[in-house]
Amino acid sequence: METDVVVIGGGPAGLAAAAIASQQQVDVTIFERARELGGILPQCIHNGFGNFIFNKMLTGPEYAQHYIDLVKKLKIHIKTDTTVLKITKDKQIIATNSKDGLFKIKTKSIILAMGCRERTRSQILLPGSRPAGIYTAGTTQRLINVDGIMLGSKIVILGSGDVGLIMARRFILEGAEVKGVFEILPHPGGLTRNIVQCLEDFDIPLNLCHTITEIHGKKRVTGVTVAEIDRSTFNPKKGTEFFIPCDTLVIAVGLIPENELSKQVNISMGPNTGGPVVDNNMQTSEAGVFACGNVVHVHDLVDDVTISSELAGKAAAEYVKNQIKEGALKSIHPGKNVFYVVPQHIRCDLKSSVTLYFRVKNIMKNAEIKLTEKNYIVAQKKERIVKPPEIVKIDILPEEANKIKQSVEVSVEGELF
Amino acid sequence: MITKKITCICCPLGCSVNVIINGDNYQVIGEQCKRGKDYAIQEVKDPRRVLTTTVKINFGIQKMLPVKSKNEVPKNLLNECVKILSKVVVEAPIRCGDVVYKNIHDTRIDIIATRDMERV
Numbered sequence: 409m410e411t412d413v414v415v416i417g418g419g420p421a422g423l424a425a426a427a428i429a430s431q432q433q434v435d436v437t438i439f440e441r442a443r444e445l446g447g448i449l450p451q452c453i454h455n456g457f458g459n460f461i462f463n464k465m466l467t468g469p470e471y472a473q474h475y476i477d478l479v480k481k482l483k484i485h486i487k488t489d490t491t492v493l494k495i496t497k498d499k500q501i502i503a504t505n506s507k508d509g510l511f512k513i514k515t516k517s518i519i520l521a522m523g524c525r526e527r528t529r530s531q532i533l534l535p536g537s538r539p540a541g542i543y544t545a546g547t548t549q550r551l552i553n554v555d556g557i558m559l560g561s562k563i564v565i566l567g568s569g570d571v572g573l574i575m576a577r578r579f580i581l582e583g584a585e586v587k588g589v590f591e592i593l594p595h596p597g598g599l600t601r602n603i604v605q606c607l608e609d610f611d612i613p614l615n616l617c618h619t620i621t622e623i624h625g626k627k628r629v630t631g632v633t634v635a636e637i638d639r640s641t642f643n644p645k646k647g648t649e650f651f652i653p654c655d656t657l658v659i660a661v662g663l664i665p666e667n668e669l670s671k672q673v674n675i676s677m678g679p680n681t682g683g684p685v686v687d688n689n690m691q692t693s694e695a696g697v698f699a700c701g702n703v704v705h706v707h708d709l710v711d712d713v714t715i716s717s718e719l720a721g722k723a724a725a726e727y728v729k730n731q732i733k734e735g736a737l738k739s740i741h742p743g744k745n746v747f748y749v750v751p752q753h754i755r756c757d758l759k760s761s762v763t764l765y766f767r768v769k770n771i772m773k774n775a776e777i778k779l780t781e782k783n784y785i786v787a788q789k790k791e792r793i794v795k796p797p798e799i800v801k802i803d804i805l806p807e808e809a810n811k812i813k814q815s816v817e818v819s820v821e822g823e824l825f
Numbered sequence: 826m827i828t829k830k831i832t833c834i835c836c837p838l839g840c841s842v843n844v845i846i847n848g849d850n851y852q853v854i855g856e857q858c859k860r861g862k863d864y865a866i867q868e869v870k871d872p873r874r875v876l877t878t879t880v881k882i883n884f885g886i887q888k889m890l891p892v893k894s895k896n897e898v899p900k901n902l903l904n905e906c907v908k909i910l911s912k913v914v915v916e917a918p919i920r921c922g923d924v925v926y927k928n929i930h931d932t933r934i935d936i937i938a939t940r941d942m943e944r945v
């Protein structure tokens with residue numbers, strides 16, 4: 409079997425990349441592990457998707473439906489229920505499904521779009537026995553919204569990431585009682601919109617600087633011990649512990665890019681993103697291998713996923729047709745108060761502007777964002793506020809990008825909040 | 826006279842806004858722009874949200890069908906509307922946008938499917 413472009417993952421990233429590549433007249437094959445296309449969107453039934461691209465708030469399933477309809481109209485080979493197990497440097501893909509068993513396919517280009525998975529209890533070293541009733545937030549979302557299974561009646565949520573906040577509201581509307589959300593950091597992990605519409609709307613308490621120190625229960629969770637955190641040492645403060653009875657603990661402590669496959673071909677990984685290092689075409693360190701969506705870094709908005717995945721799809725098709733332009737590699741580094749920046753490289757001669765996506769380390773007001781090479785300012789802009797949970801963007805004009813000699817740094821200065 | 830505290834969600838700044846209600850008179854304090862003022866008054870007068878939930882579906886490739894209210898419903902009716910919809914059962918196939926429940930809770934707002942669901 410042979411194809412031009414293999415897309416691994418049929419979430420919003422894979423769908424957008426596949427559609428654009430196919431529109432450039434190359435042969436595209438999507439492999440999706442799940443039964444259906446759409447990635448995590450079919451379970452994200454709330455609205456809040458597509459404000460940027462469609463100019464209206466859609467639900468996750470509606471957003472997915474748009475791109476599913478699009479790929480189905482194009483001549484794209486779609487293999488659902490099919491897991492990719494291995495990729496090789498000479499671009500062989502080994503995949504498996506119940507119908508074809510284990511099979512191999514040769515391709516000219518690969519687009520990695522595997523999304524991310526949730527951090528689990530063991531990754532945050534949460535002590536206690538292993539009773540039933542402990543779930544990650546995304547699992548509760550799938551069980552309730554797709555499978556129609558109600559999980560408990562007294563809920564405690566650990567972590568204030570968006571998935572946890574959205575599930576807090578969902579549990580309440582399904583008739584459960586949410587005892588509280590506990591966040592170890594002094595600021596919430598999710599978007600303000602979700603704090604307001606998921607917690608404040610339903611009077612669910614958000615406890616910052618708190619964590620769970622013990623899980624109680626033998627067969628099923630019976631409660632948790634919560635304690636306040638010392639802001640400097642991050643250790644629980646003695647004497648602040650209290651017990652909360654509950655039958656369900658939801659862990660919403662964030663997502664990590666799913667990169668087992670990327671590592672098989674020794675792709676360079678970004679230090680703070682957890683995903684492959686990419687250039688402005690979303691090409692990884694391995695020629696012809698592209699990456700997009702949550703596999704590159706965790707996005708808060710699906711619109712950004714779609715936009716950068718379209719770049720990957722277009723570039724993959726150009727690679728297949730030997731049309732990709734590769735100028736000198738210039739690097740982009742995170743500077744003051746910046747946690748990471750994507751893409752990490754640009755290859756000039758650019759014809760159009762490049763958007764850089766970055767995350768800040770602290771909340772800052774009246775922030776001045778600068779992109780500099782030594783003393784030369786390549787781009788700058790002001791934001792009234794920047795926050796770690798919300799991606800910040802800055803554009804580089806092509807004429808400025810082409811002036812970069814070696815490397816530029818993104819830095820943010822402002823008033824700490 | 827009562828004061829209500831609202832967090833404005835119209836932009837990432839997330840201003841804390843107080844609305845002082847004096848009969849028909851609304852005074853807004855703490856907002857940083859007109860959008861925030863309008864939002865805060867709307868939030869105090871008649872807060873509304875798009876309702877999203879699921880209904881049971883028979884013969885579909887999944888057991889639950891995601892749905893939403895075509896327009897925003899009053900916030901205080903969200904719970905009641907979800908209760909009504911928890912008793913609704915539809916049958917596949919369904920197209921994204923199909924009405925699954927008309928005029929929920931006498932709001933004249935319809936509930937529509939938010940995805941296609943093929944029949945198995």
Ligand SMILES: Cc1cc2nc3c(=O)[nH]c(=O)nc-3n(C[C@H](O)[C@H](O)[C@H](O)COP(=O)(O)OP(=O)(O)OC[C@H]3O[C@@H](n4cnc5c(N)ncnc54)[C@H](O)[C@@H]3O)c2cc1C
Pocket residue numbers: 416417418419420421422439440441442446447448449452455456457458490491492493521522523524546549570571574666669700701702703706707708709710711713
């Ligand atoms: C709970 C939650 C709420 C969100 N809310 C919002 C919101 O309100 N607004 C908004 O704009 N964004 C929101 N987002 C973000 C947005 O949904 C994501 O950024 C987006 O879905 C990422 O798309 P993706 O295609 O990269 O990953 P995914 O959607 O995760 O898709 C990846 C796909 O790859 C498949 N896959 C993985 N490995 C393999 C393999 N080896 N072989 C075959 N297939 C594989 C997976 O099965 C999956 O279908 C939310 C995210 C979550 C989790």
Ligand code: SF4
Pocket residue numbers: 833834835836837838839840856857858859860861862
């Ligand atoms: S009041 Fe204006 S500036 Fe403040 S959060 Fe609302 S929209 Fe933003």
